[in-house]
Amino acid sequence: MRIAITGPTGAIGTALIKEAISAGHEVIAIVRPGSSRMSNVAVTKGVEIIECDISDYASLHGKRQCDAFFHLAWMKTFGAARDDVYSQVDNIRYALNAVDLAESWGAKAFVGAGSQAEYGHSEVSLNGSVPVDPTSGYGIAKYSAGKLCRLFCQQKGLRFNWARILSVYGENDADHTLIMYLIHTLLEGGVPELTKCEQMWDYIYSKDAAYALLCIGEKGVDGKVYCIGSGECRPLKAYVEDLRDAVDPSKEVRFGVKPYYPHQAMYLCADISELTADTGFRPRYGFKKGISELIGIIRQG
Structure with missing residues (x-):
């Protein structure tokens, strides 16, 4: 094709x-x-x-x-x-x-x-x-x-x-995204400052x-x-902690420092059952596997 x-x-x-x-x-x-x-x-x-x-x-x-x-x-x-x-x-x-x-x-x-x-x-x-x-x-x-x-x-x-x-999230993503901000800040020795990250999210x-x-x-x-x-819905804070642990579990992340954006969405999750039924699609990467691979790519430059 x-x-x-x-x-x-x-x-x-x-x-x-x-x-x-x-x-x-x-x-x-x-x-x-x-x-x-x-x-x-x-x-x-x-x-x-x-x-x-x-x-x-x-x-x-x-x-x-x-x-x-x-x-x-x-x-x-x-x-x-x-x-x-x-x-x-x-x-x-x-x-x-x-x-x-x-x-x-x-x-x-x-x-x-x-x-x-x-x-x-x-x-x-x-x-x-x-x-x-x-x-x-x-x-x-x-x-x-x-x-x-x-x-x-x-x-x-x-x-x-x-x-x-x-x-x-992934290779060649824009630097302004949360995932890329976290990775670059942690790798450069900084301390990310975030909201409480209470949203239920799907990455x-x-x-x-x-x-x-x-x-x-x-x-x-x-x-x-x-x-x-992915079809997996988790608190945003859990994703952040998984990412931090993949970089270095001892790194600090400050939650609750920043306010939520006005009209911040607090629930964003996909139902992929119809996509799977029609096309056979099933995710091949869990977040921990995907984020570890991405961090490795960024570390290699």
Whole structure:
């Protein structure tokens, strides 16, 4: 199978490339020209890198062929930029342009990357049937893109799936995430200062998230929305303590120093039963195994 991936330079995209190559597939990686993270993309047999801006997918029409198309690219994903409404509207249009490109490349399946932000605040385990109530511009745009891409794929005869991805950690993740902040601070001899970390949370290793996406690309049921997570719900403090112990059990972490963000979600867990039933996906990494591997990679530089 040949797959195309937009947004292939982050934790999920780079892991998806490696997972696909390991499974014997070919990959076309569509990367933003001049991306500072271009070097994250594996340069190996079976991987073709094409430089193209998210706003210019039309320039690639008809130039390649693929069986499945994974759209991960998205602008303005962090901080106040998530509520930049005009940029988020652009993201919806770019997602539809990705469907157009997938059709022009002969793809039979389109898989779009959604987000936990589509749900807003929820106190139940998340799956494709749980009602959504996004509050951020980012979450609203992701939900809108998913609904419109589904309609567009129906019109074009493409199998469609939308993957609402929960909290991912892994190699090539952004430094501003909690996991990366903790690892770097502890390795550098600092003392992380956190909230009470009372949230119930679901973390999934990037390798497992990539495996889930590939399972959806191969076996997803047309039209379905799937949540991607580990399916394990634990207090956030337990994850932090496992990470600290993997670095050095004697290290100090200060809990309760910082206040929670306004409107902080306190429960974020995935129900992956439907994903497992439809595609056979089961996580291969527990948090302790995944975080130990990631810390080892970072220590090696």
